[in-house]
Amino acid sequence: MDLHLKIWRQKDRQSKGHLVNYDLKELNPHMSFLEMLDILNEKLITEGDEPVEFDHDCREGICGQCGMMINGLAHGPLEHTTTCQLHLRSFKDGETIVIEPFRAAAFPVKKDLKIDRSAFDRIISSGGFVSVITGQAPDATAIAITHETAEEAFDSAACIGCGACVATCKNGSAALFTSAKITHLVLLPQGKEERSKRVLQMVKQMDAEHFGHCSNTEACEVECPQGISVLNIARMNYEYGRALFFKKK
Numbered sequence: 001m002d003l004h005l006k007i008w009r010q011k012d013r014q015s016k017g018h019l020v021n022y023d024l025k026e027l028n029p030h031m032s033f034l035e036m037l038d039i040l041n042e043k044l045i046t047e048g049d050e051p052v053e054f055d056h057d058c059r060e061g062i063c064g065q066c067g068m069m070i071n072g073l074a075h076g077p078l079e080h081t082t083t084c085q086l087h088l089r090s091f092k093d094g095e096t097i098v099i100e101p102f103r104a105a106a107f108p109v110k111k112d113l114k115i116d117r118s119a120f121d122r123i124i125s126s127g128g129f130v131s132v133i134t135g136q137a138p139d140a141t142a143i144a145i146t147h148e149t150a151e152e153a154f155d156s157a158a159c160i161g162c163g164a165c166v167a168t169c170k171n172g173s174a175a176l177f178t179s180a181k182i183t184h185l186v187l188l189p190q191g192k193e194e195r196s197k198r199v200l201q202m203v204k205q206m207d208a209e210h211f212g213h214c215s216n217t218e219a220c221e222v223e224c225p226q227g228i229s230v231l232n233i234a235r236m237n238y239e240y241g242r243a244l245f246f247k248k249k
Contacts, residue, residue: 004094028088033084075225126205169219176221
């Protein structure tokens with residue numbers, strides 16, 4: 001199959017970026033989207049041009065590094081799919097594909113499709129620690145927790161921190177990401193000891209990183225490759241209110 005690509009090229013944070021046209025022919029429709037970019041970069045290097053910078057690591061939908069806007073959609077047209085899991089068979093022969101980096105004030109473009117997600121790292125770091133007893137591993141049944149609670153915590157912990165929620169939100173909000181990290185810890189016994197301090201610090205850091213506020217459009221859940229629920233945001237708001245209440249007392 002043949003594809004016409006319009007890819008965002010930007011030298012660095014200070015430079016002004018623009019879309020550049022590329023044509024690729026005789027592509028295998030079963031190859032992944034990132035493999036297609038690899039082929040483009042091999043072609044550019046062979047021709048003496050600079051390759052397109054883009055983030056990737058595991059290429060298994062786990063690390064969250066490969067996020068980019070594809071025809072205006074975070075990670076492309078398929079639901080619950082990361083960019084690295086997307087294949088060319090999802091597009092039509094001869095189609096024009098516009099590829100841009102995630103856009104958000106807190107995600108500055110480093111180069112081309114590569115963005116700086118370190119704001120997420122600082123939010124997680126601000127959450128501090130969990131209280132656990134070190135030493136010999138405890139028996140699996142030593143900590144009382146129901147199967148339902150464990151599953152709910154895992155659903156929140158499934159967030160891979162790709163940033164699609166931020167990129168697709170009209171306000172550039174990190175509420176879904178932050179709330180998922182808060183929720184999966186507060187549901188488990190190990191995370192309850194610091195629950196109040198954690199939520200206050202993480203929300204404070206989220207605001208300090210210049211993410212926007214949530215206005216409940218729920219676009220974040222729609223575009224999230226892991227299907228993280230917006231109910232996490234409701235829990236974060238509850239935990240934040242609870243923490244403020246006990247702080248005043």
